[in-house]
Amino acid sequence: MMYIDSILILMSTLILIVCVLVG
Known part of the structure; x- marks a missing residue:
């Protein structure tokens, strides 16, 4: 389940x- 947190x-x-780029 750790990879889900990373994603x-x-x-x-x-x-x-x-x-930030759009704003």
Whole structure:
């Protein structure tokens, strides 16, 4: 189940970066 947590963290980071770039 550890890989799921890693994926969630990675997705959250990517979303945050996209929001910063779009904003």
